[in-house]
Amino acid sequence: xxTRAGRTQRRTEALxxxxxxxxxxxxxDSAGDGGLTFRALTERLATGPGxxxxxxxxxxxxxxxxxxxxxxxxxxAEPAEQADSPRDRIRAIALGLFEAIDRHPWLAPQLAAQFxxxxxxxxxxxxxxxxxxxxxxxGVPKENWFTAxxxxxxxxxxxxxQNAANAASVRLLRxxxxxxxxxxxxxxxWEELDPEEYPFTRAVADQAREHDDREQFLAGIDxxxxxxxxxxxx
Amino acid sequence: xxTRAGRTQRRTEALxxxxxxxxxxxxxDSAGDGGLTFRALTERLATGPGxxxxxxxxxxxxxxxxxxxxxxxxxxAEPAEQADSPRDRIRAIALGLFEAIDRHPWLAPQLAAQFxxxxxxxxxxxxxxxxxxxxxxxGVPKENWFTAxxxxxxxxxxxxxQNAANAASVRLLRxxxxxxxxxxxxxxxWEELDPEEYPFTRAVADQAREHDDREQFLAGIDxxxxxxxxxxxx
DNA sequence: ACACACCTGGAGCGTCGTTCCAACCAGGCG
DNA sequence: CGCCTGGTTGGAACGACGCTCCAGGTGTGT
Numbered sequence: 164x165x166t167r168a169g170r171t172q173r174r175t176e177a178l179x180x181x182x183x184x185x186x187x188x189x190x191x192d193s194a195g196d197g198g199l200t201f202r203a204l205t206e207r208l209a210t211g212p213g214x215x216x217x218x219x220x221x222x223x224x225x226x227x228x229x230x231x232x233x234x235x236x237x238x239x240a241e242p243a244e245q246a247d248s249p250r251d252r253i254r255a256i257a258l259g260l261f262e263a264i265d266r267h268p269w270l271a272p273q274l275a276a277q278f279x280x281x282x283x284x285x286x287x288x289x290x291x292x293x294x295x296x297x298x299x300x301x302g303v304p305k306e307n308w309f310t311a312x313x314x315x316x317x318x319x320x321x322x323x324x325q326n327a328a329n330a331a332s333v334r335l336l337r338x339x340x341x342x343x344x345x346x347x348x349x350x351x352x353w354e355e356l357d358p359e360e361y362p363f364t365r366a367v368a369d370q371a372r373e374h375d376d377r378e379q380f381l382a383g384i385d386x387x388x389x390x391x392x393x394x395x396x397x
Numbered sequence: 398x399x400t401r402a403g404r405t406q407r408r409t410e411a412l413x414x415x416x417x418x419x420x421x422x423x424x425x426d427s428a429g430d431g432g433l434t435f436r437a438l439t440e441r442l443a444t445g446p447g448x449x450x451x452x453x454x455x456x457x458x459x460x461x462x463x464x465x466x467x468x469x470x471x472x473x474a475e476p477a478e479q480a481d482s483p484r485d486r487i488r489a490i491a492l493g494l495f496e497a498i499d500r501h502p503w504l505a506p507q508l509a510a511q512f513x514x515x516x517x518x519x520x521x522x523x524x525x526x527x528x529x530x531x532x533x534x535x536g537v538p539k540e541n542w543f544t545a546x547x548x549x550x551x552x553x554x555x556x557x558x559q560n561a562a563n564a565a566s567v568r569l570l571r572x573x574x575x576x577x578x579x580x581x582x583x584x585x586x587w588e589e590l591d592p593e594e595y596p597f598t599r600a601v602a603d604q605a606r607e608h609d610d611r612e613q614f615l616a617g618i619d620x621x622x623x624x625x626x627x628x629x630x631x
Numbered sequence: 632a633c634a635c636a637c638c639t640g641g642a643g644c645g646t647c648g649t650t651c652c653a654a655c656c657a658g659g660c661g
Numbered sequence: 662c663g664c665c666t667g668g669t670t671g672g673a674a675c676g677a678c679g680c681t682c683c684a685g686g687t688g689t690g691t
Contacts, residue, residue, distance in 0.1 A: 275506075
């Protein structure tokens with residue numbers, strides 16, 4: 164349904180599907196996962212729920228559209244630095260997704276849902292394709308394309324989603340001091356675990372305290388890439 | 398709050414925190430993410446919400462407790478086959494988590510939330526520790542312990558979560574025929590993508606059609622493990 | 632100027648998580 | 662023996678949610 168693309172575009176600034184999605188993304192970004200409410204939406208758009216439901220079937224479709232829009236933009240953005248090798252291009256794509264999910268933490272669960280419930284939808288192939296092409300150019304033999312690409316995509320979405328949830332909860336702490344305090348508290352809690360039961364976690368508490376999320380993410384990408392090129396030729 | 402461990406255990410089968418969590422897991426398993434309702438809970442336990450709220454602070458705490466219980470059981474279970482090397486033990490732990498998440502798909506988002514919002518909670522260190530110990534025994538130099546373990550855990554949770562969401566939606570299809578039909582439909586949709594825009598995805602549609610989820614997951618583990626041992630010594 | 636298809640927003644339904652509180656019941660005290 | 666007290670229980674009710682319904686507005690084609 165939803166005829167859309169009104170043949171005559173009546174008003175200068177009317178209610179449109181695009182405008183609704185735009186505000187939905189704003190609400191999700193500013194108020195988190197549960198921030199997208201039809202009541203908040205009607206208030207921001209100065210309208211009623213009926214008007215919104217004319218443009219959008221339900222909340223699920225609105226979330227899908229918001230996800231699609233943000234992911235498409237993230238994959239279309241050109242990498243800041245030049246990326247000459249397939250390896251660098253994979254790193255660039257991964258970093259683009261990482262940053263998109265970091266800016267819009269609600270993306271993580273949404274992506275997981277879309278990958279499974281609608282693998283034929285626009286998002287899944289788009290991500291798979293852009294990573295897969297570079298895997299192919301890496302010289303991976305064809306019979307391993309699917310395994311290598313799946314592994315990479317799973318790592319990217321898993322790690323980025325994890326980091327996003329993390330960043331979202333840290334972002335609620337307003338001052339820089341509060342954030343440092345949070346990281347410190349976690350590291351300390353790990354250091355104070357039972358030495359008998361948690362020797363390893365205690366030992367890496369210091370590395371957890373000092374790690375940088377983005378570097379850690381890229382180090383993981385390198386790990387998987389090393390695995391891909393180690394297991395098979397090239 | 399919550400005196401618990403009632404001094405006299407009045408009835409033979411009374412309401413207890415343990416009983417509530419048990420039923421909560423049943424509800425989540427049978428009815429999916431949104432199946433856990435205080436109304437469904439009161440009905441199954443033949444009581445009112447007040448009684449439940451006396452044992453449990455709120456829905457979030459109930460979800461945490463359910464997650465903790467299931468994960469602890471999964472990590473405690475002995476691997477079916479003997480696992481002599483650290484590599485085999487990592488594969489066994491990963492497979493245990495994979496199967497736990499497969500059986501309880503609601504675990505995936507819940508784990509992601511707990512890892513970020515409460516990294517000091519019981520679940521995060523427990524998973525980190527059991528993987529990390531084997532990473533240490535793999536001979537990885539100490540300065541890379543955190544990176545290697547994070548990479549593994551991110552892959553495991555990302556891939557298992559993805560698979561869980563997938564399996565959950567497929568499980569809604571009753572007959573074996575319907576499931577085969579679903580897989581076939583996805584593969585076909587991929588094959589019919591625009592050849593200009595999606596050459597790679599079209600090329601691997603066949604591999605997607607024939608892949609086995611569990612094997613694919615383990616292949617990804619091997620990929621990361623190969624990366625860990627390739628990047629650094631051993 | 633009339634009609635009709637498109638678009639709007641307010642009222643309201645059913646369900647959710649959660650709170651409140653009157654009643655209940657077992658064990659200790661008079 | 663009865664009562665009293667404090668740990669438990671469950672029913673009623675509240676506010677917020679997603680969503681539906683529908684009586685109207687609004688503008689364009691005729």
